[in-house]
Amino acid sequence: MFKEFRPAIIGFVLLTLLTGIVYPLVLTGLSQLLMPSSANGSLLMKDGRAVGSALIGQPFGNAGDFWSRPSATAPMPYNPTASGGSNLGPTNPALIDAVKTRIQALHAADPDNHAPIPVDLVTASGSGLDPDISPAAAFYQVARVAKARNMSAAAVRRLVEQHIQPRQFGILGEPRINVLELNSALASY
Amino acid sequence: MTANGLMQIALFFGALLLLTKPMGKYMALVYQGDIPAFVRWIAPAERFFYRLYGVKPEQEMRWTQYAIALLWFSLIGMIALYALQRLQGYLPFNPQHFGAVSADSSFNTAVSFVTNTDWQGYAGESTMSYLTQMTGLTVQNFISAAAGMAVAVAFIRGFARHTAETIGNFWVDMTRSILYILLPLSIVLALTFVSQGVVQNLAPYTTVHTIESVSYDNPKTDAAGNPVKDAAGNPITEKAQTQDQTLAQGPVASQEAIKMLGTNGGGFFNANSAHPYENPTPLSNFLQMLAIFLIPAGFCYTFGNMVGDTRQGWAIFAAMTLVFVAMLALAEISEQAGNPALTSLGVDQTASSLQAGGNMEGKETRFGIVNSALFATITTAASCGAVNSMHDSFMPLGGLVPLWLIQLGEVIFGGVGSGLYGMLIYVVVAVFIAGLMIGRTPEYIGKKIGAFDIQMASLVILIPPFLILCGTALAVLLAAGKAGVANPGAHGFSEILYAFSSAAGNNGSAFAGLSANTPFYNIALAVAMFFGRIWLMIPVLALAGSLAAKKRIPPGAGTMATYTPLFVMLLIGTVILVGALNFIPALGLGPVVEHLTMIGAH
Numbered sequence: 001m002f003k004e005f006r007p008a009i010i011g012f013v014l015l016t017l018l019t020g021i022v023y024p025l026v027l028t029g030l031s032q033l034l035m036p037s038s039a040n041g042s043l044l045m046k047d048g049r050a051v052g053s054a055l056i057g058q059p060f061g062n063a064g065d066f067w068s069r070p071s072a073t074a075p076m077p078y079n080p081t082a083s084g085g086s087n088l089g090p091t092n093p094a095l096i097d098a099v100k101t102r103i104q105a106l107h108a109a110d111p112d113n114h115a116p117i118p119v120d121l122v123t124a125s126g127s128g129l130d131p132d133i134s135p136a137a138a139f140y141q142v143a144r145v146a147k148a149r150n151m152s153a154a155a156v157r158r159l160v161e162q163h164i165q166p167r168q169f170g171i172l173g174e175p176r177i178n179v180l181e182l183n184s185a186l187a188s189y
Numbered sequence: 190m191t192a193n194g195l196m197q198i199a200l201f202f203g204a205l206l207l208l209t210k211p212m213g214k215y216m217a218l219v220y221q222g223d224i225p226a227f228v229r230w231i232a233p234a235e236r237f238f239y240r241l242y243g244v245k246p247e248q249e250m251r252w253t254q255y256a257i258a259l260l261w262f263s264l265i266g267m268i269a270l271y272a273l274q275r276l277q278g279y280l281p282f283n284p285q286h287f288g289a290v291s292a293d294s295s296f297n298t299a300v301s302f303v304t305n306t307d308w309q310g311y312a313g314e315s316t317m318s319y320l321t322q323m324t325g326l327t328v329q330n331f332i333s334a335a336a337g338m339a340v341a342v343a344f345i346r347g348f349a350r351h352t353a354e355t356i357g358n359f360w361v362d363m364t365r366s367i368l369y370i371l372l373p374l375s376i377v378l379a380l381t382f383v384s385q386g387v388v389q390n391l392a393p394y395t396t397v398h399t400i401e402s403v404s405y406d407n408p409k410t411d412a413a414g415n416p417v418k419d420a421a422g423n424p425i426t427e428k429a430q431t432q433d434q435t436l437a438q439g440p441v442a443s444q445e446a447i448k449m450l451g452t453n454g455g456g457f458f459n460a461n462s463a464h465p466y467e468n469p470t471p472l473s474n475f476l477q478m479l480a481i482f483l484i485p486a487g488f489c490y491t492f493g494n495m496v497g498d499t500r501q502g503w504a505i506f507a508a509m510t511l512v513f514v515a516m517l518a519l520a521e522i523s524e525q526a527g528n529p530a531l532t533s534l535g536v537d538q539t540a541s542s543l544q545a546g547g548n549m550e551g552k553e554t555r556f557g558i559v560n561s562a563l564f565a566t567i568t569t570a571a572s573c574g575a576v577n578s579m580h581d582s583f584m585p586l587g588g589l590v591p592l593w594l595i596q597l598g599e600v601i602f603g604g605v606g607s608g609l610y611g612m613l614i615y616v617v618v619a620v621f622i623a624g625l626m627i628g629r630t631p632e633y634i635g636k637k638i639g640a641f642d643i644q645m646a647s648l649v650i651l652i653p654p655f656l657i658l659c660g661t662a663l664a665v666l667l668a669a670g671k672a673g674v675a676n677p678g679a680h681g682f683s684e685i686l687y688a689f690s691s692a693a694g695n696n697g698s699a700f701a702g703l704s705a706n707t708p709f710y711n712i713a714l715a716v717a718m719f720f721g722r723i724w725l726m727i728p729v730l731a732l733a734g735s736l737a738a739k740k741r742i743p744p745g746a747g748t749m750a751t752y753t754p755l756f757v758m759l760l761i762g763t764v765i766l767v768g769a770l771n772f773i774p775a776l777g778l779g780p781v782v783e784h785l786t787m788i789g790a791h
Contacts, residue, residue: 001257007242007360008261012269012332014238015367019331020324023372024443027379031389031442034380039389041436041466043397050397053436055386055465059403069554075429076405080436081314081394083460085551085579087702089680090528091787095550095582099531116537119527123550126463126561126578132554136537136544171196173471174545174557183400 044180052180056080057131060183063109064148066133066141068179069120070102073128086124099123110144132176135164149186159185190521191540194559198517201475201563202510205482209506212483213490219369220342220362221495231368238364249355252734255343256727258359259336263303263723266329270299273325274317283318284393290316297711302329304722305337305604307448307455307574307697308714310706314437314458319391326455327444331375334451334605335366340726341488341606344613347736348634349495356733370484371450378446378480386469389442394435402432441466449480452604454574454697462564462577463553474560474577481573485602488609496634500752505612508760512601513570516590520562523587524548529791548587551579562587565698569594572604574697581676581684581700585784588700589776592687595694597768598653604695607722610729612764616751617646617732619763623749633751635741642735645728652724653693654771656717660689661775669709675702679786683779688714693721 031039042054052058057068059077071077072086088095102122107113118136138160146153163182167173218225224232239246250258273280274295278288290298294310301308302325311317317326339362346356383389406426409417417425441457445467448454454461462468462477486506493502525547527538540546545557552561561578568575569591580591594601600611616633621643624631631638664670664685674681684700691698692714699705705714750756 004254004258004261004359007244008258008265010242011238011360011364012262012265014241015332015364016269016324016328019367019372019447020328023375024323024327024440027376027383027443028389028391028440030380031383035383038386039383039442040392041388041390041395041438042386042469043395043436050395052397052399052434053465055469056434056436057465058399058401058434060401061403062401065401075407075426076403076431078403078434080434080466082312083314083437083458083464084312084701085460085463085582087579087581087675087700088550089581089676089683089702089783090548090550090584091530091678091680091783091790092676096530096534099534099536103534103536116535118544119531119536119538119546119549120544120554122531122536123548123552125549126551126553126576127460127465129460129465130553130555131465134544134554136541139543167193168471171193171200172475173555173560175543176554180400187400 054178054181055131056129058180060179062148063144065183065186066138066145066179067121069130069133070098070122070124071128071130072124078129080129083127083129085126085128113140113143115140131178131180133179135160135175135177138177138182145186151189156186159189190525194521197559198563201478204479205486208479208483209486210490212487213502214494216370216487216491217494219365220491224369228369228373235364235368239360242360244358244360246358246361249358251354252343252356252730255356255359256730259340259726260723262332262336262363266303266332267299270302270325270329271295273321274298277318277321280318280320282320282323282391284391285318287316287318293708293711294706297715300715300718301697302326302453302455303333304695304718305333305451305453305572305607306692306695306718306722307453308692308699308718309455309697310711312459313456319439322444322457323440327447330444330447330451330453330455331367331371332363334371334447334453335363337604337606338366338370338484339363339606340729341609344610344729344733345492345495347733348636349497350737351635351739351741353737356730356737371447374450375443375446378450378476379442381476382442382445382473385473386465387442387445387473388438388466389440390438391440392438394437396433396435399432399434402430404428404430437466446480448575449477449573450484452481452485452571452573454568456575462575463579468577471555471560474556474564477575478564478567481567481571481575482602484605485571485608488606492609492613498634498752501634504752504757505616505760508757508764509601509612511757512761512764513566516570516594516601517563517566520566520587520590521559523584524562525558526584528584529787533791548582548584551582553577565591566594568698569696570601570603572599572607572694572696574691576698579701580687580698581702585780585787588683589780591698592683592690592780593768593772593776595690595696596654596657596772597764598650599694599696600764607695611649614646614649614729615764615767616760617642618650619760620749620751622763623759629747632742632748635744636736636739637742639735642732645732645735648728649725650767653721656693656721657686657689658771658775660693660713660717661686664689664713667709669707673704673707673710675704679779679783683783686775686779689717692717695722
């Protein structure tokens with residue numbers, strides 16, 4: 001019965017050292033050496049200070065910016081210290097009410113737009129930190145952004161088209177647009 | 190389904206099929222001590238480990254000794270992980286200064302990670318220090334997976350040997366799993382993840398200055414940090430505004446790799462593989478899905494190779510694949526169809542070249558519908574439990590798929606090791622049923638299946654439904670169980686059913702609306718996880734011992750061929766029938782009712 005106790009204790013300690021200390025520290029060292037930018041969060045710098053991460057979404061609500069997807073994190077949206085989705089079920093009235101409120105906000109900001117609303121623009125993402133919107137969701141907002149910024153819709157549309165990230169290797173994932181990068185490009189247009 | 194969607198799924202299967210044989214062959218060589226030349230440089234380290242353990246690698250164990258070694262190893266792991274969480278406030282590598290995790294949550298997490306479940310009642314980025322993540326959780330990601338692989342190898346030996354008293358040495362099988370299989374693959378995979386943007390550092394969280402400021406309702410807290418509530422019990426909030434965003438960091442990539450390869454599934458962050466720092470790109474997502482199935486699929490080949498007839502392994506692989514494809518189709522179609530309630534509000538859910546469409550609540554733009562439904566089906570067919578979308582927000586039938594796959598016993602590829610031995614238990618039952626039908630003694634790979642063997646197989650098949658259904662019944666009867674439910678109606682019942690299925694099936698994914706970080710759920714689910722793992726491994730090892738001791742009988746005229754399409758269908762029928770008989774009433778009360786009320790309302 002106790003014959004296996006010694007190997008159990010020693011095995012646990014040894015494997016903890018190997019897989020819990022050596023392995024993560026060696027990987028941290030290698031990553032910091034070879035790929036420091038991505039290992040530290042793909043930060044975007046402006047005038048010497050970090051203004052965000054290329055991978056983490058930010059909340060946008062001004063008429064002149066492209067809006068990100070709704071985020072269910074608490075207490076504020078796009079809070080990376082409390083990532084997660086709404087976990088609202090498909091038949092939950094709270095989900096339907098939340099979507100209605102989001103539709104109203106979109107209509108209020110752009111009363112002339114009667115097009116069907118792309119679904120990702122009114123549904124919360126899984127992480128609450130989704131950096132992307134679909135190209136459809138971006139095109140839907142072109143008229144509002146152009147008006148608020150006194151730009152031509154064609155110019156804004158061109159900017160959107162330039163920022164479409166196609167599927168990886170032409171096949172994996174979905175086409176998407178990084179909202180932070182699009183809005184930054186818009187700001188420096 | 191779009192043409193691109195089908196292509197992405199075909200690409201995944203093509204890659205899996207290509208890797209199954211090399212992976213399986215490699216594992217068979219490693220476990221039989223025939224170490225391939227390109228990794229022989231690891232062998233001195235392996236021998237060094239045995240010397241320190243004080244074990245002789247050539248000295249084999251009877252099944253009872255094998256089980257005792259496994260139990261000691263698991264017990265020590267649980268105590269250490271519990272202690273680490275309770276003491277993390279005093280220990281280094283804690284830049285966010287997190288204090289001790291609560292006693293019930295620590296207990297739950299200790300059991301959860303040691304049983305390879307990786308159910309998470311806590312939120313990683315606001316609870317666990319880097320030290321706990323590395324030396325507690327990452328370590329168990331390795332050793333709980335290695336323990337499962339060891340038991341599978343011991344079980345294979347039950348068929349591969351005859352008139353033998355022993356089934357291998359636990360310390361050897363477990364150590365080889367880590368040194369030759371899990372660790373090298375993890376290093377390669379983790380570096381690939383970093384290249385895609387998964388973070389790997391020990392720095393404190395980074396605060397960035399965002400472009401727009403955001404106003405929000407901040408819950409008021411008193412001096413002790415407890416939320417202040419009004420007379421009606423609602424939390425009082427005050428208006429707040431911020432232009433700061435705090436980015437959680439950590440040694441993520443190193444944990445992410447073994448999280449998938451070991452079918453663990455416990456996320457570094459709360460959002461798991463939906464979080465852009467855990468799973469930033471479609472490529473990282475593709476590799477994560479492949480990593481989940483790589484070892485379980487390889488084990489099918491390892492089995493065939495070690496028993497000397499690879500057709501037996503491919504037959505099991507085929508049965509797993511067929512069930513998987515059917516369930517995947519249901520998940521993809523349900524999620525792509527979208528939510529009828531949103532269509533009537535004027536929301537566009539059709540797939541086009543400009544958007545994925547479908548039910549996007551709880552899903553990430555970069556993954557869309559195809560990769561979210563595919564990931565959900567993979568992670569629950571295998572006992573992984575990582576998620577890249579929130580299963581709680583799936584359509585009723587889309588959510589039924591992961592739920593039922595867990596309830597089938599995690600045998601559709603299943604966990605590393607546990608998937609194969611789980612499926613072989615079903616094989617034993619299938620040949621028993623076939624034997625009954627034609628009035629012959631059942632046999633499989635030259636072994637007569639006797640009464641003791643069927644008793645052990647029955648235990649393995651009956652314990653999880655018992656835990657799931659009794660646990661769910663208990664929770665819906667108690668106020669403490671109902672208190673955690675987030676969604677009203679049938680969906681709330683599904684949340685509880687999913688929690689106990691996930692725990693007893695050692696999956697770890699959740700209908701995460703359920704507030705499970707309470708003493709009731711932490712303890713009830715820990716019990717389900719413990720018995721769902723350990724109490725299955727013991728009868729599995731007993732069966733291995735019984736089979737290894739038997740004589741091998743040569744195939745005769747009346748021997749049923751267990752590698753034909755007919756047998757594959759028999760095996761699938763057995764899995765589905767047992768799964769259906771046990772769970773259809775419970776599923777009827779949850780996702781099925783929700784689906785019917787939904788289409789009734791529209």
